[in-house]
Amino acid sequence: GAVVSQHPSRVICKSGTSVKIECRSLDFQATTMFWYRQFPKKSLMLMATSNEGSKATYEQGVEKDKFLINHASLTLSTLTVTSAHPEDSSFYICSARELGAGYGYTFGSGTRLTVV
Amino acid sequence: GEDVEQSLFLSVREGDSSVINCTYTDSSSTYLYWYKQEPGAGLQLLTYIFSNMDMKQDQRLTVLLNKKDKHLSLRIADTQTGDSAIYFCAERTDSSYKLIFGSGTRLLVRP
Numbered sequence: 001g002a003v004v005s006q007h008p009s010r011v012i013c014k015s016g017t018s019v020k021i022e023c024r025s026l027d028f029q030a031t032t033m034f035w036y037r038q039f040p041k042k043s044l045m046l047m048a049t050s051n052e053g054s055k056a057t058y059e060q061g062v063e064k065d066k067f068l069i070n071h072a073s074l075t076l077s078t079l080t081v082t083s084a085h086p087e088d089s090s091f092y093i094c095s096a097r098e099l100g101a102g103y104g105y106t107f108g109s110g111t112r113l114t115v116v
Numbered sequence: 117g118e119d120v121e122q123s124l125f126l127s128v129r130e131g132d133s134s135v136i137n138c139t140y141t142d143s144s145s146t147y148l149y150w151y152k153q154e155p156g157a158g159l160q161l162l163t164y165i166f167s168n169m170d171m172k173q174d175q176r177l178t179v180l181l182n183k184k185d186k187h188l189s190l191r192i193a194d195t196q197t198g199d200s201a202i203y204f205c206a207e208r209t210d211s212s213y214k215l216i217f218g219s220g221t222r223l224l225v226r227p
Contacts, residue, residue, distance in 0.1 A: 006158070034212055034214070046216075049214060093158055109157055
């Protein structure tokens with residue numbers, strides 16, 4: 001079946017630095033990828049929708065300059081958390097929608113970001 | 117607007133059936149999904165139902181959809197300890213490919 005690889009699974013960084021998270025569809029082409037943020041014991045909050053070759057669409061309240069999204073190819077999207085602060089600590093999950101698929105969304109395994 | 121709600125917690129004995137409920141507000145939902153999340157992991161698609169269906173069964177899982185009441189349920193038969201996890205329902209509307217998630221129901225299966 002469809003597999004989405006997300007790396008790293010866990011990262012600790014210092015305040016003020018930037019962190020890049022990769023989301024890669026391994027055996028299918030993803031026209032659209034989604035980035036979510038999940039707070040402890042909470043639901044998934046959609047941050048942005050990423051379409052290959054075009055600018056990402058951000059949800060209301062999500063800072064574009066802080067969460068940079070790049071979807072350079074049909075198999076790779078990246079989320080960069082710039083100038084990270086402790087309040088950015090969270091669980092980030094990507095999902096990919098397969099080109100031509102009706103219902104299917106495949107999720108990555110998530111990235112636990114801790115900013116110290 | 118879009119809103120999806122679930123009860124927060126359910127506890128059942130091993131071997132019993134579990135029923136997790138979900139309500140949504142957007143009547144234009146096309147697909148409705150159930151996902152399972154284990155601690156520290158991503159989401160695993162359990163099943164989905166198209167909006168023109170009332171019921172879908174897949175092994176131990178039964179999904180019921182009441183479109184009039186905008187109510188979705190997931191029944192897990194013969195619940196096992198390995199079923200303990202958080203279960204999310206999600207809806208997708210025709211107007212976008214975004215998934216809107218409920219708050220998640222934490223299922224605890226007692227031996």
